[in-house]
Amino acid sequence: MNNPLLEEWNTPNQVVPFDKIKTEHFKPALEQAIQEGKKEIEAIAGNSAPATFENTIVALENSGELVNRVSTILFNLNSAETSPELQKVAKEISPMLSEYQNDILLNEKLFLRIKAVYEKRNQLNLDKESQMLLEKTYKRFVRNGANLNPSQKQLLRDIDKRLSELTLQFGENVLNDTNEFLLHITDEKDLEGLPEFVREAAKANAKKRNKEGWVFTLQAPSYTPFMTYSARRDLRQKLFMAYNTRAFKNNQHNNSSVMREIVSLRHQRAKLLGYTSHAHFVLEERMAQSSENVNKFLDELYTYAKPVAEKQMQELLEYAKKQGFSENRLQRWDYAYYAEKLKKEKFNIDDEALKPYFKLENVLQGAFNTAGKLFGLTFKEVTNIPVFHSEVKTYEVYDENGNFLAVLYTDFFPREGKRSGAWMTSYREQKIFKGKNIRPHVSLTCNFTRPTDTKPSLLTFQEATTLFHEFGHCLHGILANTTYQSLSGTNVAWDFVELPSQVFENWIQEPEVLATFAKHYQTGEVIPTSMVKKLREAANFMEGYATMRQLSFAMLDMAWHGKDNGEIQDILNFEKQAISKTDLFPAVEGICISSAFNHIFAGGYSAGYYSYKWAEVLDADAFELFEQKGIFNKEASQRFKEMLSKGGSEPPMEIYKRFRGQDPSPKALLKRAGLL
Incomplete structure (x- = not known):
């Protein structure tokens, strides 16, 4: 059988030939790739010449390329366009990959050569990036x-x-439970409060499933608008309960035992390696450095956010009572509904009135234009690149001198085989190999409302911000310019990785930027300055609550990973205790955050969820430089570009301080969020 995964790719810019790859190609390709990778490792470990930086560290860095290629494509597709067959292959392949990695990391002869080079590091006269590669390799x-x-x-x-099997299982259970729930409405009276765009999307959803009426799902583009606009409190509660019991119901998708085993094994692993807990193990390699520093950081933000959040929630309750709400406390399924109404009244901002100005294609062009003004980039849509789904679009990215920089894939709409949320990923990362700068292939993935027969895809301002956020991650990949792939692009300390994305979000609130793309999809009218003013005024609306919500996730993560929690029987009580001080609502029986917390159980954020707030501190501090010098100031842009291009080739705080000229301060974030 010809296997495209094992062949040279005669495609534009050597992109993945998705049109030729079939599910059955993955396993045999990976088996062959692993055999080749093992031979490369044996050649390095068994080399009779004395160990040097080139013949050991660089040789190891460049080994296993085929394994990396095959596994990258498989796991990216398993997130964006999966099927039961692909999930089965991913499950079979994960333990093989884990075994292969361990064959390398536990190879004694190889480690002795690495150690020999590491012990001579001060005599080698290595440049900064090579020093970093040596240190990271030894530490790894x-x-x-x-x-x-x-x-x-x-x-x-x-x-x-076992962990590689369990983390996959966790994500699959969440996806399957998400897909299994439908709220099927056949009586138009049950749509009370829902704007036309929500009804239209629900009708299209029903049509796709050969049903009459309207269908709502637990996917974000369906769930979030329903919770925000539906006047039917009973149906909001029903949808809320379905969403917040995902993978915690009494069915085959329940994640309770999966979670326990994951945290128990992570703790065992950390202890085996000489660490107090999984959190201690993880944080040693982060900017935060220790659990104590993270908890101190979260507590400091909590001190500022708690009184503001309580005041905001009291204001929201009083407003709800004026609207006829008769209870003494709001329930969780009431929050989005009343918050949206209060925001509309307070700032005269109506998401529904804003959406016509945020046509998806225009927002994407706005992100492209912003990157153009900051970094001199141009994005050219191309149609000759194979894609994994017909809705995926492709672009070639060029620098200000017309040099090719990257391929960008965009994938914007929900599908059954696609996990929820928004993310950036790479199909190929940048590196310099044999004197040639190999340029990256990156992907921007979101789940926005599809276009309908009568309307294009129109985004809420929050969704438009999400697009800018993920595009910021893409820029980190696109602008990468390091020698070694493992230090390139987004391969940085985990609490640094959110910085480029969160900084880039700032531009979407700038009137000068909005004027270039926020145009009414029917009339072409530019978003009125009065609306922009209100958007900026509303930027801190319920920010105390939003901060408390993020802190609760970060605290729950630290609670799970700060000690051995594998024996916990009562998961709900454990959760309640971990986040009780951040809770602003009455307890709801039976709901569980952890069971669908993909970030920490199936993603890379275990003992790292705090990094969102950590990066916000850096982001507010970083954007302050642009506010002082001008949002498209050439010098600030050049320094920002330089920071992104460095990837993980130097310690992150050094890179940041060179850009900013000073230590980061939380003051800028507290000021911006209205928490001071």
């Missing part, structure tokens, strides 16, 4: 068991293999 081996004895190494292998 030590942190993955290179100093363990044989029986401990075997235990580590068993733990890693």
Whole structure:
């Protein structure tokens, strides 16, 4: 069988030939790739010449390229366009990959060569990036068991293999439970309060499923508008309960035992490697450095946010009572509904009135234009690049001198085989190899409301901001310019990775930027300045509540990973205790955050969810430079571009301080969020 995953790709810019790849190609391709990768490792480990930076560290960095290629495509597709067959292959392949990684990381001969180079590091006259590669390589081996004895190494292998299966299972359970729920409405009276765009999308949803009436799902473009606009409190509660019991119901998708086993194994692994907990293990390699620093950071933000949040919630309750609400406390399923109404009254902002100015294609063009003004980039849509779904569009990215920089894929609409949320990923990362700068292929993925027969895809301002956020991650990949792939683009400390995306969000609130793309899809009228003024005034609306919500997720994450929690029987009580001080609502029986918390159980955010707020501190501090010098100031833009291009090639705080000229201060964030 010809296997496109194993062949040279004669495609534009050597992009993935998605049109030729079938599910059955993955397993045989990976088996062959692993065999080749093992031979490369044996050649490095068994080299009779003395260990040098080039023949050991660089050789290791450049090994296993085929394994990386095959697994990257598989797991990206498993997130964006999966199927039961692909999920089955991913489950079979995950333990094989885990085993392969451990064969490398626990290879004694290889580690002795790495150690020999590391011990001579001060005599090697390496440049900064090469020093970083050497240090990271050595640490990666030590942190993955290179100093363990044989029986401990075997235990580590068993733990890693099982964890790779469990994290996949967790995400699958969430996806399946999300897809299984439908709220099917056949009586138009039950649509009370829902704007036309929500009804239209629900009708299209029903039509797609061969049903009469309107269908609402737990996917964000369906769930969020329903919770925001539906006047039917009973139906909001029904949808809320379905969403917040995902993978916690009494069915085959329940994640309770999966979570317990994941946290237990992570803790065992950390202890085996000499760490107090999984959080201690993770944070050693982050900007925050320790659990104590993270908890101190979260507590400091909590001190400022709590009184503001309580005041805001009291104002919201009083407003709801004026609207006829008769209880003494708002329930969770009331929040979005009344918050939207209060925002509309307070700032005269109506998401429904704003949406016509945020046509998806225009928002994307706005992001392109902003990147053009800041960094001299141009984006050219091309149609000769194979894609994995007909809705995916492709662009070639060029710098100010017309040099090719990257391929960008965009994928904007929900599908059954696509996980919810928004993310950036890479199909190929940047590196310099044999004197050639290999340029990246990155993907921008969101889940927005589809166009209908009568309307294009129109975004809420929040969705438009999400697009700018993920595009900021894409820029981190596109502008990457390092020698080594493992230090390129978004391969940075986890609490630094959100900085480019969160900084880029700031431009969408600037009147000068909005004027270039926020145009009414029917009339072409530019968004009125009065609306822009209101958007800026409303930027801090309920920010105390929003901060408390993010802090609750970060605190829950730290609670799960700060000690051994594998024996916890009462998950709901554990959750309640972990986040009780951030809670602003009455308790609701049976709901569970953890069971669908993909970020920490199936993504890379375990003991790292705090990084969203950490990056916000950096982002507010960073954007302050543009506010002082001008939002398109050439010098500030050049310094920002330089910071993005460096990836993880130097310590993140050094890169940041070179850009900013000073230590980051939380003052800018507290001021911006109205918490001071």
